[in-house]
Amino acid sequence: MRDKNFLIGAFIVFLIFLFLQITKPDLYISDRGLLLFLILLFGGILQFSTRHALRGGDVFLRTIPGVKAVEEAVGRSTEMGKPVLYVPGIQDMDQVETVAGVVILGHVSKMTARYETPLNVPVARSIVLKAAQEACKESYLVEGRSDIYNENMVHYVTDDQFAYAAGVNGIMNREKPAACLYMGKFYAESLLLAETGNSIGAIQIAGTASQSQIPFFVTACDYTLIGEEFFAASAYLSQKPDLLGIVKGQDIVKIVMLIMIIGGTLLRLFHDLGAINFNILDFLTITKG
C-alpha cells in the first residue's frame, strides 16, 4: 500500500460518499447508498490492482487452456491452408459479451495477420460489423500486413437468430474452416453452430457468459471459456499489465464477496435464531423505486 495518490483519491471519494449519506441532498437517492458504496469499493479494488500492476507489481495469471488453444487453432488453420471462422455472437454492442468478443477478435486477427491465414467473421448486427472491421483493420495494420487485409473478411449476414445460424452453418459446410471460434453472447443457435463445426472436424473454441449455453459449448467444443475466463481472455492475450492487474483485482473482489456471503448467511442465521435484532435482508433491500 505505497500508492499515495491512490490512497488520497480513495479517501476523497470516501469523504464525498460520507457527505452524501449524512446530508442526504435532494438530488441523491440515499436509499441506494449501500450499492453505491459497493460499486466504489469494488471499483477502487480494481483500480488499485491496475495501478499496482502498472507499477511493476507481480501478477500471476493461471494458464487458461482455452485461451492458449486460440494460437494453436490459428496455427492449425495455417498448416491446413484453411480459414479461421470467428463468430462474435448474435447480440449488439450494447452487450458486454459482444464487446468482449470484438476485443478478442482483435487479438485473433493479429495472429491471422501474422500467419497470413484467411479470416472469416460473419456478424449479426450492423454496429458489430463496423466495430469488428475496425478491430481487424487495426490489427492487420499493427502487424504490418495491411496489404492482406480485406474489408470483406468481416461481413454482415442477418439480424435474425436462426437465419444467421443457417447462414453461418452454410459457410462452415462450404468453406470447411479448420478452426471455429465462438466468442460472444449466444442463445439457442449455439448448439446448431457448434455441432455443425464438430461435424466438419474443425477445432472449436467457445467463450460465453450465456449460462444456459455453456453446457452445449462444453459438449460440442474442444475448449470453452466459461464466464469470467471469457472476460479475462483479452487480458491474457494482450499481456498488458493494466489489464492483468484488473484480473487480479477481480480475484480480490471475489474474496471480499465470499466473506460477505458467509457473513450475511451467519447474520441471517443469528437473526432467525433470535440472537440478534439486526436483519441483513432488510438492510440489503432497496425500498425506494
Add this chain to the structure above:
Amino acid sequence: MLLKRQIPIFIVMFFGFLTLFGWFIDQKQVKDFVDIHGLQWYGIISTFAIFLGIITLIKLQLIKILKKQKGWQYSIVAILGVVFSFTAGFIYKGNPNIEWGAHVIEKGTMFKWIFEFIFTPLSATMFALLAFFVASASYRAFRIRNFEATLLLISGMIIMIGRVPLGSSISSWFVLYLLVFILGITINSIFKNRNYTLISFSSGLIIVTLFGMYLGWPHDKPGIFFLPTLQEWIYKYPNVAGARSISIGIGLGIFATSIRYILGLEKSYIGE
C-alpha cells in the same frame, strides 16, 4: 487521431459514468436519459446502421456471383430475397386496403405473407434441427470416459426419468434393489472375489427386503431413492450451487470489463 481515438473514448467514459451514477441521482432528466432516452438513442443509431449491413451483404454476394466463387448460386437466392423483402416492405403492399406501416402486421399483405409462409417455417426448421443436435451432443457427453462423464450420465438419467410420468411409477424399492446389484458389480470388479460378491450382494438383498417389510413397502419412501424427489433435489441444490458460482463469476467479469471501458483502460474496441 483526435476523431478516431480521444473523442470515442471520451464518449464511452462520459456516458458510462452517466449511466452508472445516474441511477443514484433523483433528477427527472437524468433518470429519463438512463432509463429511456439512452436506449432510444442506441435503437435509432442501430436502425440506421442496418443499411450499412445490407450494403455489405449485397456487395459480398455480388462479388461471389461475379467471380463465380464456390456456392455462388446461393448468392443469387440471397440477393433475390433482399430485393423481394425490400419490395414487399417499401414498394408494393399487395393489398391496397391496408395502410402503409400497418402492412407489416396486418394479414393479406405481401410482407405478412413472406413472414408467415417463408420466414416462420424456415426459422422453425432451423429450430427443429436442435432436437437432433441435442441428441448427438448428449450421446458424446454421456459416453462413459471418466468419473465426471459417469457422474453426468447418472445425474442426467435421474433427471430425465424423474421428470417423466414413468419416473413417479418406479418405486424407491426398485431403485434400492438396483443399487444392491450395482454394489455387487462394483465389489466384484474391485476385489474379483466370488465370496465377497456373494456376501455383499445377498446381505444387501436381505437388508433391503427386511427394511421394506418393516416400513410396509411405501411407494415413495425412502424419499432419497424416489426418482422424482431425487431429481428435484439434484435440480434445486447441486445444480443451483454450480450455476450460482458461475453467475457470480460472470457478474464480476461483466463489472470488471465495464470498469475497464468506463475508465478507458480497454481500448481494443476502437481498434487500439
